[in-house]
Amino acid sequence: MSTSEFGNVSWVYFVAGAYVLVVVVLLGLAVNSLGRYRRARQALNDEGFSDDKS
Amino acid sequence: MPQAHRDKTFSLWAKILYPAIFIQLVGWYLGLFWIGADKDQGEVFRIMFVHVPVAWCAFVWILAAAVFAIIGFVRKSVFEQMDQNTHAAIDLGTVFGALALATGSIWGRPTWGVWWDWDPRLTTTLVMFLICCAYHVLRSFTPDVQARRNAGQIVAILAAVNVPIVYFSVNIWRSVHQPQTFVRKGGSASPDIGLVLLVNTLAMLLLSFVIFKIRRVAVATEETLEAAREGRNQA
Amino acid sequence: MSAAQLWRRNCWLVFEYSVRSVFLRKASWAGTLAFAACLAILFPFAFGTELIQKAEIRHGAFWAINEFVVALTVARLFTVETEGGILEYFLSTQVNRSAILFGKILFVVLYLLSIQLPLLLMWIVFYNVPGNVLLSLGSTLLPLLVLFNLGTGTIGALLACVTARSTARDILMPLLFYPLQMSILLAAVSLATMSDPGIVMLAGTSNESWWTAMLGVPVLFLAVGVLLSNVLFQE
Numbered sequence: 001m002s003t004s005e006f007g008n009v010s011w012v013y014f015v016a017g018a019y020v021l022v023v024v025v026l027l028g029l030a031v032n033s034l035g036r037y038r039r040a041r042q043a044l045n046d047e048g049f050s051d052d053k054s
Numbered sequence: 055m056p057q058a059h060r061d062k063t064f065s066l067w068a069k070i071l072y073p074a075i076f077i078q079l080v081g082w083y084l085g086l087f088w089i090g091a092d093k094d095q096g097e098v099f100r101i102m103f104v105h106v107p108v109a110w111c112a113f114v115w116i117l118a119a120a121v122f123a124i125i126g127f128v129r130k131s132v133f134e135q136m137d138q139n140t141h142a143a144i145d146l147g148t149v150f151g152a153l154a155l156a157t158g159s160i161w162g163r164p165t166w167g168v169w170w171d172w173d174p175r176l177t178t179t180l181v182m183f184l185i186c187c188a189y190h191v192l193r194s195f196t197p198d199v200q201a202r203r204n205a206g207q208i209v210a211i212l213a214a215v216n217v218p219i220v221y222f223s224v225n226i227w228r229s230v231h232q233p234q235t236f237v238r239k240g241g242s243a244s245p246d247i248g249l250v251l252l253v254n255t256l257a258m259l260l261l262s263f264v265i266f267k268i269r270r271v272a273v274a275t276e277e278t279l280e281a282a283r284e285g286r287n288q289a
Numbered sequence: 290m291s292a293a294q295l296w297r298r299n300c301w302l303v304f305e306y307s308v309r310s311v312f313l314r315k316a317s318w319a320g321t322l323a324f325a326a327c328l329a330i331l332f333p334f335a336f337g338t339e340l341i342q343k344a345e346i347r348h349g350a351f352w353a354i355n356e357f358v359v360a361l362t363v364a365r366l367f368t369v370e371t372e373g374g375i376l377e378y379f380l381s382t383q384v385n386r387s388a389i390l391f392g393k394i395l396f397v398v399l400y401l402l403s404i405q406l407p408l409l410l411m412w413i414v415f416y417n418v419p420g421n422v423l424l425s426l427g428s429t430l431l432p433l434l435v436l437f438n439l440g441t442g443t444i445g446a447l448l449a450c451v452t453a454r455s456t457a458r459d460i461l462m463p464l465l466f467y468p469l470q471m472s473i474l475l476a477a478v479s480l481a482t483m484s485d486p487g488i489v490m491l492a493g494t495s496n497e498s499w500w501t502a503m504l505g506v507p508v509l510f511l512a513v514g515v516l517l518s519n520v521l522f523q524e
Contacts, residue, residue: 187464191464192452192461195460196456197456201453205451205454207520208517216469219472220472222498223475223502226499227475
């Protein structure tokens with residue numbers, strides 16, 4: 001099997017696909033984690049459960 | 055953990071996130087552009103520099119979740135904190151497990167000729183991923199907080215205990231039922247490939263650790279909010 | 290009475306109560322058997338009567354039906370005790386938690402066997418199992434069934450406790466149960482298939498590995514259950 005063509009699909013698509021997927025998912029995970037904290041923190045402030053302001 | 059301490063922790067790790075991302079980008083640059091093509095797999099082997107690190111992260115965080123759970127049961131004083139650690143660790147284990155499956159499948163297509171080969175490692179990852187999904191469903195459907203913590207911790211331990219059993223079983227099963235479809239057996243990896251792989255694995259572990267710390271603080275803050283609302287409703 | 294004697298007595302008490310509850314009413318047992326019969330005809334409808342007579346499919350179908358029967362059994366493991374208030378009584382007394390677990394596991398082994406023996410007859414008839422296959426399976430089948438029931442019963446009992454305070458248990462139980470006991474299924478199917486004189490295996494694999502898995506899994510999960518029994522059975 002040629003390593004440059006797989007059923008007429010270039011190796012670039014496989015490599016790019018893998019890297020793009022990982023970048024998107026990890027970015028999403030980081031943004032989600034940051035967002036969850038900020039939303040919970042804001043809710044604590046808004047609902048009067050916290051005296052801190054952040 | 056007092057809220058002020060959580061705020062400080064969050065700020066610190068949110069700042070560390072940027073250098074961690076930079077280190078990972080350096081690792082990917084090395085894997086994509088610095089190192090030459092593999093003599094057996096050609097350019098496709100570069101997927102290894104994302105697949106192997108995310109697979110390692112998946113297993114490391116599942117194991118960490120089990121360790122946190124065991125510590126939580128042994129030392130009752132830190133049970134709540136360990137449960138929050140377990141929760142964040144399983145979150146990461148789930149995401150990295152999904153990534154390992156997806157990238158493994160993408161790598162498998164050009165090397166094996168099929169998207170899925172029932173390879174022992176991928177199959178073990180799949181089973182582990184399913185248990186992680188079950189963990190999240192269990193947490194969602196257990197209203198009592200203490201019961202939720204207990205159940206979650208136990209499932210985390212069972213998930214880690216199950217990993218070697220499944221690997222062992224699938225390995226034997228595969229050897230009998232199906233010859234390995236990956237026929238291109240390369241020689242041992244050159245030192246350069248090994249080094250770049252190590253750099254990428256460490257970078258991914260660091261990045262995952264930073265995200266874990268952020269997520270852990272988020273989980274703790276959400277639970278504080280939930281407890282405060284519960285207290286207000288009961289009052 | 291020594292602690293060991295008390296433990297054995299409590300274990301037997303739980304076992305006896307479970308057996309009486311189920312076999313006196315019979316509706317539960319009969320319903321499960323009818324369910325197994327439905328499954329036994331499901332595979333021929335799904336795969337066609339010619340394919341179902343192939344040796345590999347035949348054995349797989351039998352154990353797959355067992356999987357569904359076990360899932361149904363363990364989902365209802367503590368139903369009788371919970372409905373009758375007996376479980377709360379056990380938990381409020383000094384009954385050793387591991388005795389409750391062992392009693393329940395013994396019950397599952399016996400209960401499943403009582404379903405599997407009639408199911409075996411159905412399987413022999415519906416799937417046209419030849420006499421020579423039955424003869425070669427003969428010495429393997431009973432220990433295989435007992436170990437399968439022990440393994441799945443152990444995992445099922447653990448999970449029944451874990452999900453006891455969860456809503457949507459009908460989703461949670463299979464979701465947690467199947468990934469955890471996958472190795473036992475693999476071992477059971479492989480051992481049954483390897484006993485079949487009509488099947489030629491691809492590679493020479495000794496039975497020892499599979500018997501190790503069949504024995505090792507219940508031992509491992511039983512150990513986890515005993516260590517966590519006080520957490521599993523909390524009031």
